[in-house]
Amino acid sequence: MKLKATLLAATALAVTALSGAQAEEVKRLGLAVTNLQADYFNQIKIGVEEYAKELGIEVITVDAKNDGATQVSQVQDLLTQDIDALIYLPAGAAAATVPARLAKAQGIPVVNVDRNAEGEPGDTFIATDNAASAYEVCNHIIGLAGGEGKMIMIHGQKGTTPEVERTKGCMKAIDENPGVELVAQQWSNQWSQAEGLDISQNLLQANPDVNLIFGQADGLAMGAMQGVKVSGVEQRVYIGGFDGDTTALPVLAEGGYDATATQQVRGIGRLAVDSAIKLAAGEELPAEQLLPGFLTTPENAQQYVEEHP
Template identity: 45%
Template sequence: MFKKVGAGIMAAAIAFSASSCASNAGADQDKPLTIGLSIGIESDFFNQFRQAMEDEAKKEGINLIAFNAKGDPNAQVNHIQDFIVQDADAIIYIAAGAGAAGVPVKNARAADIPVVTVDRNPGDSPGDTFIATDSVASSKRLGEYVIEKTGGKGNLGIIQGQVGTTPELDRDKGFTEAMKSATGIKEVARQASKLWGQEEGFTIAQDMLSAHPELSVIFARADGMALGAAQAVRGAGRDDIQIYGHDGDPAALQAVLDGTLVATMTQQNQHMGRLAIESAVKLARGEEVPKEQLQEAILTTKENAAEFLKTHP
């Protein structure tokens, strides 16, 4: 069902990046590799990533050293320094936010260690390869579904992710593109979160409902925030507001089945986790990988949520 975005059509245009890391290019093919993993924030979405990476690393006999910064960019700088000291062969990096996100990549590069960036890619210092969902395409598809379900009319509130991060920028771009064809949908509220969290979604939605009781649609850029928004909507005694998320977290998939959320976009967390390990190994051994590896997400409604709840891609 899933495929890499642009396969076939874009194959000829993909730019490849040979590892520039001289110390890793001649790595012994039989030597057990050490890969460092720095995860920026705590969430169900990234927990699935981590589990997939740990399973793949164990399967391939790779020493995976994993840390979670829990939203602290400074902690990630320390993570990378630890990986450098431990002579890691490659690093998988999921930035905590937009601010100073490129510093860990620059430090790793200075130590001749290749970096796989996942979900967000620092603009000033991108990874040797970037793995993520094509959030522009996924959010555009979700926006089209919102138009379909609302008949192109309503008052919209948007709960943003971290301002300046790759997924927030791309989801804004895709959803905004879809909304251009729905002049009857009016955006009446917009507020950013700091960590894409459920508690933030709850608080932001409460504020929106208080300031804009005419609200009829909420798009939260991540499922955790969508679930928080749903709590606020229920608490306000409202059953006339459609709520949409993005990610395909198990709790959100169940909420779609229950009718709490109208829809979400399911990302290929398991696949991308395995792909991150595979790419890190290739870079460590001096092999070529695409500079960008964007994956497809699928619109998930009551009709297909159970499939992904049973077996997450």
């Protein structure tokens, strides 16, 4: 079976097909995105906009550029534009509850994507099963290292849903392998390659015998890949990432690092549109809709390069 068919089938399991009547009830969606400079968020945006266009639905998209206060203002503006539902990717943990609260106060359903808002969740939350996928990635690189070694973990933005869940998943893999020790960890702000480079260099300088690095995003993992090279460590360092970014997959395919979890980013966008339509029609949906990620290594990465969802 083709990979694309597998991805779409997995997405389809999370929500039943829409009727034409349901789609016709929704004319306009608001899409509040964390940061369109990041490939992951941009791919979700593409998934939302392309699918909505197929259904004849207008999408008004705003980009918070990772600033919570900006996003609150943007959502306030969206709520004046007669939207039928809000698809919301919080820009950070601090202000995450405000947009959902504002929308609900106006009777506008909220689909939270990627990051949930503790204390003020959306009407449904859509994401990859971050904990399960991070466990797979960390377990894989630990296996490559023979089940032994010292690990560095480079976190994403502290307190966000993916950071918390990816930490949980990787820690499970570490706990199951008593020969592995987490010797250092540090949080990033932007999940970026530049941060991955800076953090890995600093942590490797203090821990030159590290042989395992888990970067909680592919940008962080590719930065760590560079950090290993410039740090001049002699031992083999096994590196895991997360996301399956379109820019990172070709690097992985060439063996630049060792594993990632490829997310169904455009599938997540399509599911968000379906969910928004159902909520606007008065249907109830599960509190969480978690899609599987796919363990991706240099051996199978080329398939994902060719058929990235």
